[in-house]
Amino acid sequence: MKKILVAFGTRPEAIKLSPLILALKKEEEFSVFTCHSGQHKTLCDDVLDFFGITEDLNLKICEKGSTVSDMTANALLSYTEAIISSEADAVIVHGDTSTAFACALAAFYLKVPIIHVEAGLRSADLFSPFPEEWNRVAIDILSDYCFAPTEDAERNLLENGKKENGIFCVGNTVTDALKYTVTDSYKSDLLEEGKRLVLFTSHRRENIGMPMINICNAVKRIAEEFSDTRIICPMHPNPAVRSVIVPLLSGIENIILSEPLPLFDFHNLLSRSYLVMSDSGGVQEEASTLGIPMLIMRDRTERTEGCKKGIIRLAGTDTASVYNHAKRILTDKAEYERMKSSAYSYGDGNASSRICEILKNKLLH
Numbered sequence: 001m002k003k004i005l006v007a008f009g010t011r012p013e014a015i016k017l018s019p020l021i022l023a024l025k026k027e028e029e030f031s032v033f034t035c036h037s038g039q040h041k042t043l044c045d046d047v048l049d050f051f052g053i054t055e056d057l058n059l060k061i062c063e064k065g066s067t068v069s070d071m072t073a074n075a076l077l078s079y080t081e082a083i084i085s086s087e088a089d090a091v092i093v094h095g096d097t098s099t100a101f102a103c104a105l106a107a108f109y110l111k112v113p114i115i116h117v118e119a120g121l122r123s124a125d126l127f128s129p130f131p132e133e134w135n136r137v138a139i140d141i142l143s144d145y146c147f148a149p150t151e152d153a154e155r156n157l158l159e160n161g162k163k164e165n166g167i168f169c170v171g172n173t174v175t176d177a178l179k180y181t182v183t184d185s186y187k188s189d190l191l192e193e194g195k196r197l198v199l200f201t202s203h204r205r206e207n208i209g210m211p212m213i214n215i216c217n218a219v220k221r222i223a224e225e226f227s228d229t230r231i232i233c234p235m236h237p238n239p240a241v242r243s244v245i246v247p248l249l250s251g252i253e254n255i256i257l258s259e260p261l262p263l264f265d266f267h268n269l270l271s272r273s274y275l276v277m278s279d280s281g282g283v284q285e286e287a288s289t290l291g292i293p294m295l296i297m298r299d300r301t302e303r304t305e306g307c308k309k310g311i312i313r314l315a316g317t318d319t320a321s322v323y324n325h326a327k328r329i330l331t332d333k334a335e336y337e338r339m340k341s342s343a344y345s346y347g348d349g350n351a352s353s354r355i356c357e358i359l360k361n362k363l364l365h
């Protein structure tokens with residue numbers, strides 16, 4: 001029996017690791033120890049409840065300081081203790097958060113094998129996304145097993161000198177999560193007959209300030225010009241995000257500002273959207289997989305596959321650019337259908353079981 005500590009703490013980590021935790025728990029050769037960093041307390045709780053997962057330990061690192069340096073330093077110390085006290089034989093970290101990096105570093109110092117899920121993403125700019133690009137590069141260097149979600153990610157790892165026998169291209173576990181959530185029978189008061197649903201989110205650190213103001217101004221113009229749209233905007237709890245969005249977008253009839261939506265609602269509304277406008281990484285993968293045209297409000301993306309296929313458009317953060325891209329999609333039906341038909345799926349929904357099989361092979365023999 002091998003004990004695996006699974007580290008998470010943000011909403012996207014919880015969403016993408018839950019299907020893997022459930023798959024690992026089914027295997028009698030593994031014992032799973034779930035370790036929450038304490039970063040996104042309420043956002044993660046909803047996800048864990050949905051999947052029926054309980055946390056074995058919460059490190060509460062946010063209570064000890066909230067700058068990136070505080071969190072990384074505290075997470076390094078707390079994960080070190082957690083790995084030692086849980087007697088973990090291996091750790092799983094996901095993606096690119098500073099706490100995932102700290103957990104990988106803690107495991108490295110203790111010489112405990114590191115498993116990186118969603119490895120190999122690169123924007124090729126250390127400052128965008130910041131500090132996530134650094135975190136990804138560093139975690140990949142430290143990891144014994146890198147699970148790449150796509151062939152592009154696998155190529156990035158090889159180009160960075162990672163040995164081929166430590167890389168496995170398995171698909172993205174976000175597609176596994178969508179298999180749990182999206183259902184034909186979904187109903188919601190947020191859906192309005194005869195209106196085209198536009199799902200809008202913006203929270204990225206690089207966009208806070210002028211870029212987010214520009215994006216909101218574009219969204220406002222779209223809402224005013226296209227009265228047949230209903231724009232739903234679940235707001236990230238970060239006060240710096242809300243201080244931009246609330247003054248610019250409240251009081252407009254067809255814009256609904258809400259608290260973060262439970263994952264079940266978010267995925268089902270996403271699957272029924274006409275257009276998605278977001279700067280989120282995970283939402284790009286979900287929209288692309290579900291075949292929903294999306295504008296990504298960033299200057300570059302590490303999820304290049306959906307863009308290359310044509311379902312995702314990089315719209316930047318300039319008001320005119322975001323507005324023009326959205327207007328074209330909302331008015332040009334042929335263009336819209338072209339985008340829709342070029343969906344790219346970030347996996348077949350079986351990434352978790354593939355990872356389990358590979359880990360059985362690698363850790364148990």
Ligand code: UDP
Pocket residue numbers: 011012015201203234235259260261262263264266267279280281282283286
């Ligand atoms: N999400 C959610 N409710 C919301 C907004 C987003 O459940 O109100 C989910 C969404 O489905 C996606 C994830 O949160 O899987 C994205 O998280 P976020 O945008 O915070 O992070 P990123 O992916 O950019 O790191």
